[in-house]
Amino acid sequence: MSLTKPVYAAFRSIGAYIPEKILSNQDLEKMVETTDEWITKRTGIKERHIAAADEYTSDMGAKAADLAIKRANISSDEIDLVLCATVTPDYFNMPSTACVISDKLGIHNVQAFDISAACSGFVYLLTLAKAFIESGMKKNILIVGAEKFSSIVDYADRSTCILFGDGAGAAVISATEDKEEGFVDIHASADGSYADFLVTPAPGARNPASQKVLDEGLQYVQMKGNETFKLAVKTLTKDVKEILEKNQIKSEDIPHFIPHQANYRIIKAVGDALN
Numbered sequence: 366m367s368l369t370k371p372v373y374a375a376f377r378s379i380g381a382y383i384p385e386k387i388l389s390n391q392d393l394e395k396m397v398e399t400t401d402e403w404i405t406k407r408t409g410i411k412e413r414h415i416a417a418a419d420e421y422t423s424d425m426g427a428k429a430a431d432l433a434i435k436r437a438n439i440s441s442d443e444i445d446l447v448l449c450a451t452v453t454p455d456y457f458n459m460p461s462t463a464c465v466i467s468d469k470l471g472i473h474n475v476q477a478f479d480i481s482a483a484c485s486g487f488v489y490l491l492t493l494a495k496a497f498i499e500s501g502m503k504k505n506i507l508i509v510g511a512e513k514f515s516s517i518v519d520y521a522d523r524s525t526c527i528l529f530g531d532g533a534g535a536a537v538i539s540a541t542e543d544k545e546e547g548f549v550d551i552h553a554s555a556d557g558s559y560a561d562f563l564v565t566p567a568p569g570a571r572n573p574a575s576q577k578v579l580d581e582g583l584q585y586v587q588m589k590g591n592e593t594f595k596l597a598v599k600t601l602t603k604d605v606k607e608i609l610e611k612n613q614i615k616s617e618d619i620p621h622f623i624p625h626q627a628n629y630r631i632i633k634a635v636g637d638a639l640n
Contacts, residue, residue: 373547374498377439377505377537380432382425383414384531397523404527409629413530415515423455423465425533426511430470437537439505441470444537446506447477448493450486453513454479457568466509483563484625486510487534488553494538495548509535517565519585528627529586552608562593597631602638616640 389412390401404410416425426449434441449463456462463477482489490508497503511533520526541547567583568574578584601624609616616639624632 370542371544372499372501372540372542373544374495374538375541375543375546375548377539378433378436380429380434380436380535382428382432382533384416384420384425386415386417387412388415388530390527393523393527396520397526399523399527407628407630408528409632410527413528414532416513416531420513420531421455422451422453422511422513422533423462423469425513425531426451426462426466426509426535427469429511429533429535430466430507430509433535433537434470434507437505437539439537439539441472443505444470444472444507445475446494446497446503447472447475447509448490448506449477449479449509449511450482450490451479451511452481452483452486452565453511453516462511463509466511472507482555484627485553485555488551491538491548492551492553495551498538498540504540506538507535508538509533514586517584517586519582522585522587524590525586525588549614550608550612552604552611554604559592559596561589562596563588594628594631597627598634598638601625601631601635605635605639 390399390404390410393399393404394401401411434444447463447467449461449466451462454462455465461477461479463479467473467475467477480486480489480493487508487510490510494506494508497506513531514529515531518526518529563586565584565586566572567578572578572583609619622636622639624635626632
């Protein structure tokens with residue numbers, strides 16, 4: 366019989382970074398056929414932050430991460446794993462943005478890799494961090510969610526350019542023996558049958574870099590807006606209900622509900638459905 370105390374994964378700190386430049390709804394009115402009223406009514410968004418031309422996903426991720434490490438009151442030498450969630454990496458496939466962020470922070474000789482899970486990326490990072498820590502493999506994990514979405518947005522497409530901005534968030538997840546500090550539960554899943562709802566067609570093995578890709582704008586994100594909205598409301602509501610029921614927690618006992626902030630209408634619809 367093992368006398369080893371169980372280990373839990375817990376938040377130690379968080380950090381965030383947003384670029385200085387702001388793209389307002391009024392700015393977009395000059396770029397595409399839209400209005401501040403139309404955007405606000407459908408999304409709740411008034412402005413989005415846009416990275417500078419020479420500011421990349423790793424730059425934003427490193428700034429958020431540096432703040433998280435300082436707030437955790439640990440040194441970068443104590444980080445034993447770096448994970449980054451992004452769909453807009455500095456480089457198409459290698460090196461990983463996590464590796465680039467690690468180098469900028471002076472973190473060397475530890476594992477560092479990216480995951481691609483789009484809007485669910487940060488939740489996926491939490492599941493990985495929890496698994497690594499509770500298995501005893503790692504003690505202090507740096508997780509980073511960073512995007513330079515402006516690099517894959519077509520600013521002639523009003524269905525997408527009104528939504529996306531740039532920025533980064535980070536957290537230090539550490540081992541603890543105090544169960545009260547640990548995560549209660551994490552739930553994440555995927556369904557590839559909806560792949561065409563939100564997709565960046567190129568470059569990739571299906572659509573390698575070519576003149577055709579540029580001519581057809583396949584390097585830009587494409588979205589089926591109405592379908593994505595309906596699926597987001599249905600799925601988020603279902604997932605939250607399931608995790609609450611699994612852990613015997615009532616919705617009225619939750620003081621703060623912080624969803625992915627893609628669209629105020631989604632947040633409001635889910636909040637109403639969950640009471």
